[in-house]
Amino acid sequence: MDQATLADLIDGKLPWHQLKEVLSGNKDIARFDLYIEVLQSRVSFKETILLPLGEHLYVVVDASGRRIVKCDCGYEFGPVERNWKCASAVLVRDSDELLEEIYDPWNRCDPSWEELREFYCPGCWSLLEVEAAPPGYPVMFDFQPDIDTFYQEYLGRPVPRS
Amino acid sequence: MTTISTDLSQSPPAGNSPSLIEKMALSKRQYEETGHYKGIDQLRLKQTDHFRYERVWAELRGALVSARETALHISASPIVRNIGELCFALYTPEGDSVVVSTGIITHVHTMSEGIKYMISQAYEDSPGIKEGDIFCNNDPTLGNVHTTDVHTIIPLFYEGELIGWAGGVAHQVDIGAGTPGHDPVASANRYEDGFYVTCEKVGSNHQLHKDWQIRAGLSTRTPVYWALDEKCRIAGCYIVKEALDRVIASEGIDYVRQFMDEAVEEGRQIFLARIKERLVPGIYETASFFDAPYADKAWHPEARIDYLMHAPLTLTIGAGGQFHMSMDGASAPVPMPFNASEGSMQGALWVLLTQTLIYDGKVNDGAYLAAGHNFPAGTWCNAQDHSLAYGSPWAFLIPSFTGLFRLLSRGYFARGFREEIVTGYGFTGDPLQGGGFLADGKTYFPVSNFELCAVGLGARGTMDGLDAAYAMWNPEADMGDAEVWETIESGLLYLSRRYKPDTAGYGRYRGGSGWEALRYVHGVQALQLYSFREGRVFHGGAGLYGGYPNSADYKVRVHNTNMAQLAAARKPYPLGEADPSDSELERLVQGEFLRTNEGMMFPEAFGDGDLFLSLFSGGPGYGDPLERDPQSVARDVLGHVYLPETAERAFGVVVRTSGDEMVVDEAATKTARENLRLRRSARAVSYEEFYARERELITTGQLSSPVRQMYQQSMHLSPSWAAKFKQFWNLPDTFSL
Numbered sequence A: 001m002d003q004a005t006l007a008d009l010i011d012g013k014l015p016w017h018q019l020k021e022v023l024s025g026n027k028d029i030a031r032f033d034l035y036i037e038v039l040q041s042r043v044s045f046k047e048t049i050l051l052p053l054g055e056h057l058y059v060v061v062d063a064s065g066r067r068i069v070k071c072d073c074g075y076e077f078g079p080v081e082r083n084w085k086c087a088s089a090v091l092v093r094d095s096d097e098l099l100e101e102i103y104d105p106w107n108r109c110d111p112s113w114e115e116l117r118e119f120y121c122p123g124c125w126s127l128l129e130v131e132a133a134p135p136g137y138p139v140m141f142d143f144q145p146d147i148d149t150f151y152q153e154y155l156g157r158p159v160p161r162s
Numbered sequence B: 001m002t003t004i005s006t007d008l009s010q011s012p013p014a015g016n017s018p019s020l021i022e023k024m025a026l027s028k029r030q031y032e033e034t035g036h037y038k039g040i041d042q043l044r045l046k047q048t049d050h051f052r053y054e055r056v057w058a059e060l061r062g063a064l065v066s067a068r069e070t071a072l073h074i075s076a077s078p079i080v081r082n083i084g085e086l087c088f089a090l091y092t093p094e095g096d097s098v099v100v101s102t103g104i105i106t107h108v109h110t111m112s113e114g115i116k117y118m119i120s121q122a123y124e125d126s127p128g129i130k131e132g133d134i135f136c137n138n139d140p141t142l143g144n145v146h147t148t149d150v151h152t153i154i155p156l157f158y159e160g161e162l163i164g165w166a167g168g169v170a171h172q173v174d175i176g177a178g179t180p181g182h183d184p185v186a187s188a189n190r191y192e193d194g195f196y197v198t199c200e201k202v203g204s205n206h207q208l209h210k211d212w213q214i215r216a217g218l219s220t221r222t223p224v225y226w227a228l229d230e231k232c233r234i235a236g237c238y239i240v241k242e243a244l245d246r247v248i249a250s251e252g253i254d255y256v257r258q259f260m261d262e263a264v265e266e267g268r269q270i271f272l273a274r275i276k277e278r279l280v281p282g283i284y285e286t287a288s289f290f291d292a293p294y295a296d297k298a299w300h301p302e303a304r305i306d307y308l309m310h311a312p313l314t315l316t317i318g319a320g321g322q323f324h325m326s327m328d329g330a331s332a333p334v335p336m337p338f339n340a341s342e343g344s345m346q347g348a349l350w351v352l353l354t355q356t357l358i359y360d361g362k363v364n365d366g367a368y369l370a371a372g373h374n375f376p377a378g379t380w381c382n383a384q385d386h387s388l389a390y391g392s393p394w395a396f397l398i399p400s401f402t403g404l405f406r407l408l409s410r411g412y413f414a415r416g417f418r419e420e421i422v423t424g425y426g427f428t429g430d431p432l433q434g435g436g437f438l439a440d441g442k443t444y445f446p447v448s449n450f451e452l453c454a455v456g457l458g459a460r461g462t463m464d465g466l467d468a469a470y471a472m473w474n475p476e477a478d479m480g481d482a483e484v485w486e487t488i489e490s491g492l493l494y495l496s497r498r499y500k501p502d503t504a505g506y507g508r509y510r511g512g513s514g515w516e517a518l519r520y521v522h523g524v525q526a527l528q529l530y531s532f533r534e535g536r537v538f539h540g541g542a543g544l545y546g547g548y549p550n551s552a553d554y555k556v557r558v559h560n561t562n563m564a565q566l567a568a569a570r571k572p573y574p575l576g577e578a579d580p581s582d583s584e585l586e587r588l589v590q591g592e593f594l595r596t597n598e599g600m601m602f603p604e605a606f607g608d609g610d611l612f613l614s615l616f617s618g619g620p621g622y623g624d625p626l627e628r629d630p631q632s633v634a635r636d637v638l639g640h641v642y643l644p645e646t647a648e649r650a651f652g653v654v655v656r657t658s659g660d661e662m663v664v665d666e667a668a669t670k671t672a673r674e675n676l677r678l679r680r681s682a683r684a685v686s687y688e689e690f691y692a693r694e695r696e697l698i699t700t701g702q703l704s705s706p707v708r709q710m711y712q713q714s715m716h717l718s719p720s721w722a723a724k725f726k727q728f729w730n731l732p733d734t735f736s737l
């Protein structure tokens, strides 16, 4: 896969006949490096991307060698070991009124059984994650990547230090 | 609590060759000691002659697929004939699947559990395992998902020695449960689940036993469908047997024996390699829920509770590609038909893996061996009590496994395999069920609809989810023809089938759309209908990366309508309810409307002229809906996937009709999106404030009864989940709800 094709894939612009080939084909070993290249070229910050974490979010290594979660707008969510949601802004849809802003009254959940939590980036106000959970449910720590093992055991090379 | 004996130390039958019990114990030990299936670390056949090996694989795989495609024509049930709710598999002597057909392949592994159960119970001694024997099972506690999926299993012999098993499963129209249909809603215990067959020998000398045929024929409401489904399964098993005989004739018995074992080991190796190729090691976490508001509905006093199912899911991926999933913290079993056996959870795990990680490899029990799992004993997902009801475990199992797609997708995202991302799937629910008598008062007709086998898939990482075309348990989803359903549900006609707006989860890529079917009761003397799905909670969890959950269910039916008068006066009649808040049904029809914000409906009497609206789930979304291409939103509105007002309030896209087209008002859209973004910053609170508010709900006891009970159960059943909960909310060790 070349850079332009991957860029189209990321943007959802790859025509179906090409996307189908990608789906059905063998996975290219070089995909990850190419992926990082494409994503790194798109972000305005200078830090090296270690691992894409989700739409807008990246694990990067900063100048002092710390691994932090960063939004493509530049907002920093803190160390990767901590749930990035702890540095987000939150809206909880826990009433009929708030749920019915976006769902028909017949289509929503019952807020006494479940609420919607919207986690935003305080830098650019992108919606980064939605949780549907009962009131009082611990915030989900969606993904705690083992970055050292990933680079060493899966990619067979050391983690970039800066 | 009942313990089913799996003691492997029982004495083997007389004779020279090792007993099946010994073989199974040896295989287990070899795997534990070497980490390889039967200790096979080299794929000798594959390495020696790759083409021969793949040719044998292809021949067997082709035979399995052909067995399904051929045998389904013997069935008379649309569920089998049209939807293809059946599958076949070939097993090793120890009961590990080697090659499988297409279809409802969640059962490839459940039949494996059934075979292992028969072996562990020394069936070789009694009732004996001989050439020509036919076995039947549908007990979830011995290896099944629910009683409605009936298994036929035959041993395969070569020169007097058992060399494998063939198994087939088909989903029944009716299983003789307390409520008519295939997924009972009211059973509170095993004794209301319907007809139980417990790994029984039902035939010998290649013939079904007469006494068995009589018993089965009297045990369900639809004996003809039962008999033909059974013939269908037997035929498929014999097609598999003939294929194996052919391969033995051409390749020799030694080759085939070795092939079967190597193929399982290869399946295992492919699975591990796939994980290292596509995922990132680490810990992935999510949770799913399902509401069972039974307090005002249940027939038994002990079931009159409002219950919230809790399915926490943690996936750990190790340095060597090790896979381990755990549902530690799952809530308690219920006096409802939604309990799951460990085998059914294993089957579900297996069927999802075959759709995401190992769809093109050697799809067999090798992957299952490599997929470590913990379904905690004593919870709803491994209840270990045969006296519970297991009629419809799908209700809990389906939402709980949406989490697996979400978690794997986070790995695919990190690796750049965006094309593999799926945010989950809709609930293959709202199964309209029941039964009745036609106007003659004699002709019974089942309502056992299976068009639910085509709901919305979750959004992908590169595109929208499939509309009305996915079922998690059958990768070949199909809603079937309305006309075919009418041939069996002959007192219940279709007025429409069409997309249901606003069922698809919002996101940059939207979930697949759900749909609706309006049914009209006609020419009946009596009819009862029931149905179930989530209504008080959203299906599973939410989407991914800002994607929202698909809409929750509601129920609407109309009794004593004026449909006959409308027809006589040649006036318009309704086709559904595109917008429940401005209902076409209510505009066009008069009658007694029953409407609830729940998906759960117990059996209710219906009469001629009544209407029932079946609603089918959409899938969850992916990404921030404010990033969705406005032109795509306009197409959604034109295609009845979203109402125009939903386009504006959820996506910030303003559309206007222009002739037959739906056009985007660019300026108004820009303003609407800016306003929605401003509203986010104006209303959102800091994480600290959010945390404090949520914590207060717990410390001051402001939780509803089903939510409080869910936490109590999870904390009681799992000390580790309790510790996690208390640690997260900074509560003292002594805290209790």
Ligand SMILES: [Zn+2]
Pocket (backbone or CB within 6 Å): A056, A071, A072, A073, A074, A075, A121, A122, A123, A124, A125, A126
């Ligand atoms: Zn940002």
